[in-house]
Amino acid sequence: MTGQAEISAEIAAIQAEYRTAGTQESQPRLDYPPYRSSRLRHPNRPLHLTDPETVEVRGPCFGDSDVDAADADLTAQHPGEPIGERIVVTGRILDGDGRPVRRQLVEIWQANASGRYIHQRDQHPAPLDPNFTGAGRCLTDDDGCYRFTTIKPGPYPWRNHHNAWRPAHIHFSVFGSDFTQRMITQMYFPGDPLFSLDPIYQSITDQRARDRLVASYDHDITSHEWATGYRWDVVLTGPAATPCEEPR
Helix, strand or coil: CCHHHHHHHHHHHHHHHHHHHCCCCCCCCCCCCCCHHHHHCCCCCCCCCCCCCHHHHHCCCCCCCCCCHHHHECCCCCCCCCCCCEEEEEEEEECCCCCECCCCEEEEEECCCCCCCCCCCCCCCCCCCCCCCCEEEEECCCCCEEEEEEECCCCEECCCCCCCEECCEEEEEECCCCHHHCEEEEEECCCCCCHHHCHHHHCCCCHHHHHCCECEECCCCCECCCEEEEECCEECCCCCCCCCECCC
16 A cells, blocks of 8 residues: 555554553644654653743733734735635633633634645745735633634645645644743644544544544634634643643
């Protein structure tokens, strides 16, 4: 077997081994062989505990004066209209007990509708969109809600294995009261056929945890003749916590 069939079989074999051993995991594995660069993306020596400086513990503090309401509309950052399917993504940031996390800074970044980032290392032969930068931010409200208007990103190739494509996704960054509490994760779209072939998504061996990374289509959020709507909540702690990238 070669190509997609080979990587799919490799992922299935590793997952079967985890299930047999009773070690289903709800967070991404730091060293996951099908995701080749994972071996380079985690510490290989024991970590040392350090005490952050006082200024780092107490700041930064994000308030209404630091984030403009327009920052949350990624379709209105340039003179022209971006190309692609306009979407609204909204949800709540919650703690492990289901309580809203208020005034939380939420940042997103993503590829454009062609699956390309505005980044010098992204040489994917797909067009850049001069009217889409692919980055936005907002603060959660008193109910812990965030809301972004953006363009649905396209899948894109990566060099992990032969004919490798990443499912469409949006990166999320959530801050606590300081940078040392930052959490980074990804939101996916329902029904993506690339899920079973993506080692990053599959590095979480618990299917229930993987499902927590997938947004749901919400017709109540969808706007008539304007944008389709998706809902996705982020849970920061507890057994239902959203899978996230571990600090490196």
